[in-house]
Structure formats: C-alpha cells, structure tokens
Amino acid sequence: MNYREEMKELRDTLNAHGYRYYVLDEPTISDYEYDHMLRRLEELEAAHPEEITPDSPTQRVGGRTLSEFEQVTHPVPLESLQDVFNDDEVCQFLEKIPLDAPVWSVEPKVDGLSVALEYRDGVFVRGATRGDGRVGEDVTENLRTIRSIPMTLPEKLPRLIVRGEVYMARSVFQEINDRLELEGKPLMANPRNAAAGSLRQKDPKITAHRDLETFIYAVADEAPLDVHSQWQFLEWLRSCGFSVNPNARRCTSAAEVHDFCAEALAHREDLDYDIDGVVVKVDSFADQAALGFTARAPRWAIAFKFPPEEKRTVLREIRVQVGRTGVLTPVAEFDPVFVAGSTIARATLHNIDEVRRKNVRVGDTIVVHKAGDVIPEVVGPVLELRPADSQEFQMPTHCPRLVGNPQDCHSLPN
C-alpha cells in the first residue's frame, strides 16, 4: 500500500471510529488505539502536506485564528417558530391543523445556538450562526472542531444545508465552571451562553477544547432528498452521520403530543443538556408544503416554551450591601440550588420596598428562578412552610460594626 492509500485508509477508519465515539456514544476501540492511528496519520501528513484533505480528523483541532467573523447572508432565510406557552395553546394548534389523521414529529427544543451547515458535493464547506435568520456569522473553522459534525456525507448532493443546534452538555459546563472558579475567573452564566461563547472564539483551538455537541433537525434548502416526512428525514440525517436527538417521538394523536410535552417538562432535569421547550411539527413534508408559511413562521409547527425553571430552597440571610455611593442593597442568601444550568446561592432584593412586596423572611422556604435565564431572582415565599417564629426584615439604621460604641455611630442613608 502506498502512502496515499494508507492515509485514505487511516482517515476513513478514524472517521468511522470518531462517529461511533462522538455521535453514537458506542466506541469499539480504545482511546489508545485511536490515538495511535491518529499519530500515524499526523506523521504521514507532516511528510506529505499536499495530501491533507479537509475531511481528515487532524483538521478538527482548530486551524487559523480569525480576526473577526465574516457576515454570511443565508442562501435560504432561517425561519423561527411561533411560540406558545401552555397546554391550551398547544391544543389549539393541534386542533386547527386541517388534516384528517395528522402525524406529528415531536422534538425536545434544545437550548443552544442555532446554526446552518452547508455541504457541497458531500463536503462540509461552510457553517454559520442563525443570527437574525437572514444574516449570521461565518463560524466554519470553529464548527470543524466539533466532532459530531460530519465533514463528508455518503451522498454527494450538489448542495445541502441542514439546521441544528450547537450545545454544551451540562456536565461539561459544570466542569469548566468549577475550573474557572478554582482559577478565580468569572463564571459562565449557563450552558447556552457557554456554547455561544465557545463557538464565537476567534481562535478555533479554544473551541476545540470546549467539547461542544450538536443535534441536527431540519433541512434549510430544497435539496432533492428521497424522504417524505420529518421522521424519515431524521433517520436520513442519522444515516448520513449527523447527531440526531434520540428523544424525539413520532406521535399519532393529540394525546400523545400532550404526554410528550408533560414528560419533557417533568424530566428536563434528567437530561445532560438544557431544553427550553418542545417543538411540534406536522410530520408529512407534503402536508407541510400545503400548509406553508405566514409572514414570520411555518404554519405546520410550533415551539411550546417551558416556563422558566423554578426551584425551592431556604432563605438563610438577608445581607445588606453598602454601595460605593452609600446605597443599601438587601441581598438574599440561600442554600445553593441548581437552576437553569448552574448553581446559585444569592440574588439581589434591590431595596426594602422589594423585600416587603415579595414578603420574604429569613428562614422561609423560597422559590427562585433565573430572570431571562441568566439573573438569579427570588420569586417569593412558600407561605405554608413559613416558620412560626419568623420576623419581618428590617433595614439596619446604623452601621453594624459601630454598634456598641454609640458616640461614633453614623446614621445610614435610606
């Protein structure tokens, strides 16, 4: 076998094992064997750089550094979905679809970063963020470092653009934040921000170390595929080597769709990735085409958005912070809880009026969430669980460290 053939064989073998490892999560060889083959390929590529191909697994470690991201006008605009916020609205959508026996493809709505991946003649050529749906940013080099994105496809379609979500697993997010904390660096707010920040790195080598993952779920252009439904399309994507969410479900009745939504909401915590809702799509592509689009979104799909995640914890203290200008800010300190992707233990209560309005007392069991999925916030107390001896909070009128020495005591501004 000459070096050209050996290189091709190594590439194909490594790509097949990479697929088993990164997409299927079922490796059949040890990391050691994989690394050994990769080393051999690297040696051959160093000796014959003219033989390096874009689909080589060595090209995923992050090539050139970018000065800024180029804007990309999407060849086909990337529509978003109409949002609904409760069961009744899901029901209305399902009932209004003018089909006799509709079948639905129901998919978790992964809370990541929406991207479009473009393949020409079966080769990955460009990837862009969704941006505003018309214009996004070219993040091709960074996407190349994500192992679950195939660089070549078995079918050599002249052009194919698929859509999906780039996300960071919660476990990875937690590890990175733990490390940042040890290093005394600012923490990342949640896995979505972390994924977005990692994908928009000017240096793809950094992206390569962030272990980003993908779920692909839609086709953006009119590629002539021999598939006739969303469900078949998801299968087709799998057969091409894309990572497809295993938790999607084909439903044949409104009751099944409702059950899926309820289960997804109840079990969102059990997944290793954040979801912020459920996407419900008419399964048949012919029916989708007949239903068409409004000015803003398809008529054949909706996004059922979950209410922001809420958790219970116990309020241990209301600490008063003194700002630079002397303003006093009460801050709730509670037992650490994991909410919307990260652990929180405090939230500002802004001022005394807000403490009164929220009616929270030290010792209360409180409900907390993250406003805009980022900022920790106290929602309110669980009054049934209020301890009998709890006291209403009072703002201090004197600086506590001076108590005991009344002559020096300064009045504090209100």
Ligand code: IVH
């Ligand atoms: S379908 C034309 N499926 O939610 C239909 N979207 O507003 C295109 N998303 O921008 C979208 N998971 O970023 C679809 N399984 C899924 C999804 C999904 C997450 C995001 C996507 C889109 C937004 C919908």
